[in-house]
Amino acid sequence: MRTDQLIEILSTNSGPADRRQLTRGIGLAVALGAGAALCIALLALGVRPDLAAPGALGFLLLKLAFTAGIVVLAARLLTRVSRPGGASGGRVLTALLPFAGLLALAALSLASAPSAHWDRMVVGHMWLECLVSIPIIAVVPFAILVWAVRRFAAPTDLVRTGALVGLVAGGISAMGYALHCVDDSVPFVALWYGGTIASCTLVGAMLGPRLLRW
Amino acid sequence: MIASEGDLRGLMRAALDGDKAAYRTLLDRLSQHLRAYYRGKLARIGRSQTEAEDLVQDALLAIHTRQHTYDTDEPFTPWVQAIARYKLIDHLRRNRLSMADVPIEDAGDFEARDDHTGSESAHDLDRLLAGLPEKMRRAIRFVKLDGLSVAEAAQRCGMSESAIKVSVHRGIKAMATAISQGKGR
Numbered sequence: 001m002r003t004d005q006l007i008e009i010l011s012t013n014s015g016p017a018d019r020r021q022l023t024r025g026i027g028l029a030v031a032l033g034a035g036a037a038l039c040i041a042l043l044a045l046g047v048r049p050d051l052a053a054p055g056a057l058g059f060l061l062l063k064l065a066f067t068a069g070i071v072v073l074a075a076r077l078l079t080r081v082s083r084p085g086g087a088s089g090g091r092v093l094t095a096l097l098p099f100a101g102l103l104a105l106a107a108l109s110l111a112s113a114p115s116a117h118w119d120r121m122v123v124g125h126m127w128l129e130c131l132v133s134i135p136i137i138a139v140v141p142f143a144i145l146v147w148a149v150r151r152f153a154a155p156t157d158l159v160r161t162g163a164l165v166g167l168v169a170g171g172i173s174a175m176g177y178a179l180h181c182v183d184d185s186v187p188f189v190a191l192w193y194g195g196t197i198a199s200c201t202l203v204g205a206m207l208g209p210r211l212l213r214w
Numbered sequence: 215m216i217a218s219e220g221d222l223r224g225l226m227r228a229a230l231d232g233d234k235a236a237y238r239t240l241l242d243r244l245s246q247h248l249r250a251y252y253r254g255k256l257a258r259i260g261r262s263q264t265e266a267e268d269l270v271q272d273a274l275l276a277i278h279t280r281q282h283t284y285d286t287d288e289p290f291t292p293w294v295q296a297i298a299r300y301k302l303i304d305h306l307r308r309n310r311l312s313m314a315d316v317p318i319e320d321a322g323d324f325e326a327r328d329d330h331t332g333s334e335s336a337h338d339l340d341r342l343l344a345g346l347p348e349k350m351r352r353a354i355r356f357v358k359l360d361g362l363s364v365a366e367a368a369q370r371c372g373m374s375e376s377a378i379k380v381s382v383h384r385g386i387k388a389m390a391t392a393i394s395q396g397k398g399r
Contacts, residue, residue: 001271001337001338002335003249003267003270003271003274003334003335005359006271006274006275007238007241007242009354009386010274010278011237011238011241011273012234012357013358014232014237017229017232019282019285019391022282022283043221081285083283083285084293084297084298085286085292085293085297086288088292094362097231109249152282152283153283154280154283156297156299156300157365212278213304
């Protein structure tokens with residue numbers, strides 16, 4: 001085929017482009033993924049039974065603020081990084097801000113508590129459940145986001161884009177899990193939430209080059 | 215390439231607003247940049263010019279099907295270059311060639327040269343068309359290759375004008391997919 005034939009075909013086929021398609025597609029995927037994660041968390045695990053206990057609601061809100069912060073920040077980055085050439089520069093590193101904030105809070109909270117309590121504050125009761133649930137719940141939002149990126153975007157840095165997809169999915173999943181989680185200490189959230197979300201990010205970065213090719 | 219950033223960006227914006235003439239000019243100019251870029255890269259590893267032309271067409275199709283991913287607030291050249299580079303790496307990987315021999319980041323190669331004549335790829339248009347459903351194939355043949363108007367093609371196919379447009383549109387998407395999967399050679 002001659003290139004001028006192709007140009008002829010393409011240019012007579014063109015029309016106004018929908019420029020907001022990418023942002024809308026990723027926004028839709030985040031919303032769908034959040035809905036799915038919420039349903040899974042509520043059906044499989046249920047809301048924490050001690051919601052009326054003193055301090056419980058405050059901690060639930062803290063967990064939601066941390067995870068929602070990650071989701072919003074990472075999803076915004078994803079709409080830039082998943083465009084051709086959009087991954088250049090150190091912009092991606094701003095996704096680390098919520099982690100840094102939470103780690104600082106965790107250090108403060110440990111410093112103000114007697115060291116005999118540290119063990120319980122860090123390990124909590126249900127660390128294993130947290131460690132298993134967040135990555136499992138993350139599978140569904142991850143799949144929806146991969147679909148959206150393949151359909152609406154055109155990433156040229158598949159490792160970074162995959163990492164952000166994993167980060168958004170991990171954050172969404174942790175939001176859902178937070179409704180069930182009864183471990184109320186900042187160091188616990190920093191270690192187990194932060195750690196599992198970070199591992200989702202790592203898995204995303206590893207799968208990106210396979211799943212996001214276009 | 216840097217010198218024409220303003221022009222190309224203006225053309226792209228007009229094209230995104232639906233200006234077909236601007237879009238055509240844009241693709242024409244981009245194809246020259248892309249040709250120089252790919253020929254330069256592939257010549258260094260002793261690959262053929264036909265192969266470079268395959269890549270030019272791959273990149274043009276990618277630009278066409280993913281045009282909505284260009285953010286008009288950002289410079290245009292890096293967007294095109296990222297697509298060109300991505301398609302080159304993808305091509306090399308697909309053909310198990312080493313990237314080590316190709317200096318990918320050499321932006322100086324991305325210059326236009328007027329070596330347009332005889333630029334034919336190994337993509338076989340007939341074979342690509344043959345892979346399409348009957349309706350799409352006829353629509354593309356009448357409108358794009360035989361130069362009929364949409365109304366004339368509609369009459370000949372016994373379809374409505376909007377059905378012809380939809381068929382052409384879907385057919386081009388299907389051809390883009392076939393090309394990026396390495397069929398039609």
